[in-house]
Amino acid sequence: MRIDSKDNPRFKTWLSLLESAGIRKAGLALASGGRIVNELIHHPKVRDLVEAVLLPPSSEKLPSAARQFELSDQLYERLDEYGTGSPLLVIKKPAIENWSSGDPLPEGLVVVAATSDPANLGALIRSAHAFSASAVILTKECASAFLPKTIRASSGSSFKVPLFSGPRLSELRFPPSHAPVMLDLKGKDLSEHKWLKNSAVVVGQEGQGVPESLVGERLHIRMSDNLESLNVAVAASIALYSYANQK
Amino acid sequence: MRIDSKDNPRFKTWLSLLESAGIRKAGLALASGGRIVNELIHHPKVRDLVEAVLLPPSSEKLPSAARQFELSDQLYERLDEYGTGSPLLVIKKPAIENWSSGDPLPEGLVVVAATSDPANLGALIRSAHAFSASAVILTKECASAFLPKTIRASSGSSFKVPLFSGPRLSELRFPPSHAPVMLDLKGKDLSEHKWLKNSAVVVGQEGQGVPESLVGERLHIRMSDNLESLNVAVAASIALYSYANQK
Numbered sequence: 001m002r003i004d005s006k007d008n009p010r011f012k013t014w015l016s017l018l019e020s021a022g023i024r025k026a027g028l029a030l031a032s033g034g035r036i037v038n039e040l041i042h043h044p045k046v047r048d049l050v051e052a053v054l055l056p057p058s059s060e061k062l063p064s065a066a067r068q069f070e071l072s073d074q075l076y077e078r079l080d081e082y083g084t085g086s087p088l089l090v091i092k093k094p095a096i097e098n099w100s101s102g103d104p105l106p107e108g109l110v111v112v113a114a115t116s117d118p119a120n121l122g123a124l125i126r127s128a129h130a131f132s133a134s135a136v137i138l139t140k141e142c143a144s145a146f147l148p149k150t151i152r153a154s155s156g157s158s159f160k161v162p163l164f165s166g167p168r169l170s171e172l173r174f175p176p177s178h179a180p181v182m183l184d185l186k187g188k189d190l191s192e193h194k195w196l197k198n199s200a201v202v203v204g205q206e207g208q209g210v211p212e213s214l215v216g217e218r219l220h221i222r223m224s225d226n227l228e229s230l231n232v233a234v235a236a237s238i239a240l241y242s243y244a245n246q247k
Numbered sequence: 248m249r250i251d252s253k254d255n256p257r258f259k260t261w262l263s264l265l266e267s268a269g270i271r272k273a274g275l276a277l278a279s280g281g282r283i284v285n286e287l288i289h290h291p292k293v294r295d296l297v298e299a300v301l302l303p304p305s306s307e308k309l310p311s312a313a314r315q316f317e318l319s320d321q322l323y324e325r326l327d328e329y330g331t332g333s334p335l336l337v338i339k340k341p342a343i344e345n346w347s348s349g350d351p352l353p354e355g356l357v358v359v360a361a362t363s364d365p366a367n368l369g370a371l372i373r374s375a376h377a378f379s380a381s382a383v384i385l386t387k388e389c390a391s392a393f394l395p396k397t398i399r400a401s402s403g404s405s406f407k408v409p410l411f412s413g414p415r416l417s418e419l420r421f422p423p424s425h426a427p428v429m430l431d432l433k434g435k436d437l438s439e440h441k442w443l444k445n446s447a448v449v450v451g452q453e454g455q456g457v458p459e460s461l462v463g464e465r466l467h468i469r470m471s472d473n474l475e476s477l478n479v480a481v482a483a484s485i486a487l488y489s490y491a492n493q494k
Contacts, residue, residue, distance in 0.1 A: 035454065123481055126481075127478070130476065130477055131471055155476070221488065222492075223378060223379075224378055228402075229402070230373065230377055231374070231400070233370075233478070234374055234484040237477065237481040237484070238484060244470070
């Protein structure tokens with residue numbers, strides 16, 4: 001089927017997926033990028049969630065069971081925010097369970113993210129996946145895991161990691177099963193930390209860190225130039241690496 | 248002085264600083280972000296390079312010796328790509344020396360970057376600074392270190408780290424003083440690597456890695472899920488952390 005009109009109801013829904021509110025309302029997400037799209041349509045956890053394939057004019061269909069739409073140049077370009085030129089996927093947003101403070105957590109390393117920049121959140125989700133975190137809890141401050149930018153930076157991992165929707169950063173409280181660890185600019189040197197198998201790593205907001213009121217071990221990454229700080233996804237990934245390296 | 252016309256020659260020069268070609272031609276760069284700008288106007292390496300402060304309408308002057316210009320809303324918004332709402336800085340691009348294959352390198356850890364995404368390059372430069380790399384060599388494939396996006400992601404470190412302009416990735420050859428180390432998806436486990444004090448870490452292009460022809464030790468970051476990879480700035484930063492941790 002071909003779509004040329006910007007007033008087409010399907011197109012209007014897809015366009016709304018460029019913003020968090022539209023994603024929430026439609027329960028759908030838009031994924032782009034040749035390599036990522038190709039990987040997602042074959043991934044056992046994702047392929048059945050693909051609801052539509054959006055093709056640029058006169059391009060070949062993808063090997064997917066989902067319905068395929070050809071878009072006019074103009075419509076396609078509005079959805080292809082990153083100028084990939086490749087087919088886009090409309091994917092059902094996986095169910096995200098609520099996690100309330102004190103609720104049980106899965107065994108292993110749980111990452112709690114409050115990053116407000118979608119590119120940082122995506123890179124962090126990608127690292128959480130690569131280092132086999134058992135869950136990623138997104139606090140109320142956190143960006144949406146299903147914005148096109150987050151999905152892209154996550155390299156598709158947004159659809160593969162078990163995600164939970166958590167409370168505000170300041171309201172976090174962990175069950176006794178998990179040792180809470182806060183990434184901070186001060187605290188114990190990360191390289192001296194002995195990780196417990198069940199740990200919950202809290203990653204604060206860009207430039208703001210973790211509220212002082214939160215109880216737990218504070219770890220910092222020793223830097224040669226102590227005036228500096230690291231990108232939040234970089235800092236969190238170094239902590240995940242340190243955990244994975246001990247386990 | 249107030250500028251309202253988009254035909255003003257100064258404004259046209261500033262506008263050109265949103266692209267690599269304009270930066271090269273003018274020898275200037277544009278920095279944005281309240282915290283970054285405030286830090287750069289006081290930094291001993293940078294404050295004398297500030298050539299102009301660009302203020303949004305009716306905002307206060309900054310404590311800088313540089314000439315200050317008030318822009319109309321419309322002109323300011325075209326330069327303030329990230330919607331910071333804060334004053335922008337026009338800064339003389341620091342001199343970047345050429346480094347040719349085989350040339351001597353400064354002692355310590357040298358980072359060789361071929362990352363084509365400015366946000367990744369910025370995060371990498373920020374980490375290189377935080378972990379005291381002695382130099383960052385930008386290969387021909389690499390994005391500009393002085394694009395507004397790179398500067399922003401570097402948190403201003405683009406102006407503080409010794410940068411060199413290098414050859415193409417495939418033409419790299421290092422002097423005997425430095426042990427070349429390539430970040431790759433295969434190779435020795437990073438956690439088992441004994442770093443030499445003088446090392447040159449090569450960070451390839453996004454999704455492409457380091458050419459097979461390059462001679463040197465190949466290191467990979469062990470991941471629990473071996474199908475996955477990390478963001479390039481994340482992977483490189485983990486390697487820098489590993490070096491800094493042994494030194």
